[in-house]
Amino acid sequence: MDQTLIKICQQLAQQGKRPSVGLLKAKAPKQYHLSDLVAAVQYWKANPDMELTESQEDNESKSSNKSHSEMSKAELIEKVQQLEDKLQRLEALVNVLHTKLK
Structure with missing residues (x-):
């Protein structure tokens, strides 16, 4: 789950707007x-009151970058x-189905 999108939903809610796919896409x-x-x-x-911390966002971006950059050619094959x-x-x-x- 991209934490950036969740953060935008939270910002929209704080502005008094109900987050929707259209608003999220625009922002x-x-x-x-x-x-x-x-x-x-x-x-x-499902989690409107959840607070994102900087460490949650950092951990997600680090793990995502690590998983893609550290895969060797053999692992990819x-x-x-x-x-x-x-x-x-x-x-x-x-x-079969x-x-x-028939």
Whole structure:
């Protein structure tokens, strides 16, 4: 969950505005996927009184940067292989379901 979006929701609420996907999209500093915007608004609605601390924001950005920058080429190749295997299993399941529906 992008803490920036949650922070914007909190700011909107403090201004007396009810956070919505449209308001969040307009106030966001960069383009976000619609699903990220919806998730942020839903999360805020479930936790409207949650306070973000600087350490929470810093920890999230550090862990995100670390996970992407420290992955070796071998790790990335392994991850791609795992995803390809998973895709093949899903395609097989879809074929089985398709056959059963005929």
